[in-house]
Amino acid sequence: MSEAARPLVTTRPDDNGIAARIEGSAIGDTVYRWMTTGFALCIPILLLFIALEVGVAAWPALKAFGFGFLTSSEWDPPHNVFGAAPAIYGTIVSSIIALVIATPLALGVAIFLSEFAPSWLRQPVAFLVDLLAAIPSVVYGLWGIFVLQPLLRDHVMPFLSGLPLIGQTGLFEGPAYGPSMLSAGLILAIMVLPFISAVSREVLMAVPRSQREAALALGATKWEMIADAVVPYARSGIIGGIILGLGRALGETMAVTMLIGNVHKISASLLAPGYTMASLIANEFAEATGDLHLSALMAVGAVLFVVTLIVNGLARWLVWRVSREAQ
């Protein structure tokens, strides 16, 4: 190749063929660069089209109900009145419950596996935890109806409402039927746990050995080493794992629909049933024939889209702040 190319560059006497080779490969580079740019652009363009399509379909409902769509609890298909406040509230609250329960558990699992577990135990336990992510959500839902809910109704819920102080907060008031924000949050916690723990484990394992050795050399106990040297080093990665879990919790549909009770009402008590945006769409889309009803469901989709964007933006900002502090 270089021999064939040489005559082409004879106009430049100081050239010894290297430039020609570089120039030849530059065509491949350019093609490759434009191709990857094209692939990368596909995703934002796709996102834009989804946003546009959902926005256009949602417009009639947003125009009809205005800001009230976000604050009203009225959802009455035969009379064409729609307000999504309970679903928005339920999506956020059930996701918060899920993260509050799943994060410490998942971190515990990750720290055990990366710092304490003997190597013969590490792989099987990690495999089993990861397997939780592979269970279909309808199976989680069925398990929730037949195992988790009776357990919560007969034992956990009466215990929670009977607790001193916590029982008085209003969080655990009212009759315990089973289908509730608490059941939905719990099932979500189990579902997001493998995401958080898998990412955290990988990040913790990637912390350099020297970091640990330095802490130990300074006289730190094992606990101090983990808390002060290893976890802070892995902080931004762990938060990334939590964001991934949050994304899953916000969008989860089937298991939540089966356990949350599907009632358009905002209740302070976690024992009361509620609704989420994803389950509202899943429940009603197939049989919605009215134009405004369809548009209202699209509007719920648009709101879910925006809520997800906001939450993700907040989380990114958090990662950015944490990693800046760490430096």
Add this chain to the structure above:
Amino acid sequence: MTRSTLFAMVATGLVSVACAGGESKSTRDSAATSPSPASAASAGADLTGAGATFPQPIYSKWFSDYAAKTGVKINYQSIGSGGGIRQIQEGTVDFGASDAPMTDDEMAKAKGGPIFHFPTVLGADVITYNVPGVTQSLQLTGDVVADIFLGKIKKWNDARIAGLNQGVKLPASDILVVHRSDGSGTTYVFTDYLTAVSPAWASGPGKAKDVKWPVGLGGKGNEGVAGQIKQTPGTIGYVELAYANQNRLPVAKLKNAAGQFVSPTIASITAAAAGALEKLGPNTDYRVTIVNAPGAEAYPISSFTWLLVYQRQQDSAKGKKLVDFIRWALTEGEGSAAALDYAPIPEAVSKQLLEKLASIQVGTAS
């Protein structure tokens, strides 16, 4: 999930495109008597339909029996009544199916002209419950059921329930209502009944595939409602008859328009259709509900399920196949309904339907 389902989905997509795109072409071709080779070759199905999930078991049986007998393959997707109505409006399927009749608005939006409703089989909603200590079948009236679902009757030992069930020991516990959370024909039939028997329900939640429920919890699908009722003492709810029978759920007897307490059975549902249609003339469009029907034997929460078919069939080959199939379904097909817990159409009605079938215009005569 399986390869065959995927194939079916892709195939229907192709047919839909072919139908939507080739409308003018197919009208020209209809003079030549070729049996639409394009769709047969591309999809392996001669007719496509979409809609209601409730009659899906009987429809699948019909389609496979009919294919074995005549070789005509019919692809049906149970995507829900709402989806079936949307697809027949757009003309992307050869027939739709719905558990609720189309409204005048929906009929007006159909792109292919007037749509005929053909009742195929009958179903019913049953009231099921979980009351500790009660083993007998409870007896209920329409206004008591409505007031329970309105939240006006709150305890199982309420005087109005106890008055209808002398000798049954009812507990003093709270009633917990369980309804469908997803939009469904089952809910449409149930709320249609409550609207017919209770002025308070009619002026409140009203009838629709999904309403604003005053009280209770939502379960997804028949299985979600039934699962919740099985798991929770003190609950009451409604499911399809077939589902209740197959799962041996306790079922309430309801007082019908003639004042009799009737259990939901194949016979009592067919009786409801016969009673309701005696009053209708031969020119009915069958967009009728038969809840709270007259007749001593009639079960009050009964309903038709319909096939939706354009009166003017653009493609003569397909139109002829469709008409032949419906004729077969209304005569021979009805025989296999009862085994699958559907009630067959009364004979007097299917006679009228066969006459109406003859008025479908196949081809482009007009």
